Amino acid sequence: MSLMIIKRGIPEAFRGAVSNSITQAKEYLDEIEKHFVKSNKVETSTILNSLISIKYKGKGNVREYIIEMSHLASKLKALNLELSDDTLVHLVLISLPNQFSQFQINYNCQREKWTPNELISHYVQEEERLKQNKAESAYLASTPKYKGNKRKHEATKGPYVKKQKQDTDKKGCFFCNKPDHVKKECPK
Structure with missing residues (x-):
């Protein structure tokens, strides 16, 4: 295949990226491939960052969460960064919420180490x-004894309402500021 045919199909951005001294199509394609090579360092860094920063939020079950962390560790192993089982177990223990704190303490007190x-x-x-334990604790909810107008009437008799009435009596009229009457009785 001619190099000229290949060069016509390449976008403008890549035409200047490859030197003009290349005359064979294979060399040209190899040179373009170098621009699209994926960096293992970046992928390793991304996976390691997600493995360290992942947290169990209580949604789903713990088994799926630990399996997901094991999967991330196996991806790192494929990229020549192997984490030991002990390290993975400790990463899982660290990432779980406080409701599992008693379990973490029990693990740390044991002499044996667990596999994932x-x-x-x-x-x-x-x-x-x-x-x-969560199912055993239930909340008691009750309905009010009075319904309708009686309940509304009781709410107006509270200490807050009485205080408001007293305050308005002390201040007097809001319109003319005289203390002997209120606004709706104001002669003005």
Whole structure:
């Protein structure tokens, strides 16, 4: 294939990026490919940043969250940055909310170290325990005894309303500022 045919199909932005001394199409395509090479450093940095900054927000279950973190760690392994299982377990422990703090303390007091799979099974049990404890505590809601006008009438008899009436009596008329009457009784 002719180099001239290839050069016609290339946008203007790339025509100046490749030197004119290249005469073969293969060399030309190799030179253009160098402009689109993906940097492993950037990808490693992005994945590592997301692995460190990820937080469990309580939505979904813990198993899926830990599996997602393990998946990010396996992507790093493919990019020649391998995290040990211990490091991954500690990253998971750090990223979980305070409701799992007692579980984290128990893990730190043990001598044995867990693999991510063991961590998943223990956390699923802990999550179920927390759900059961949450289900046991219920809130009591009651309905008011009085409905309709009686309730409205009771609200107007409160201490705030009485205070307002007293304040208006002390000030007097808002229109002429005389203390002996109120605005609706004002002769002006």
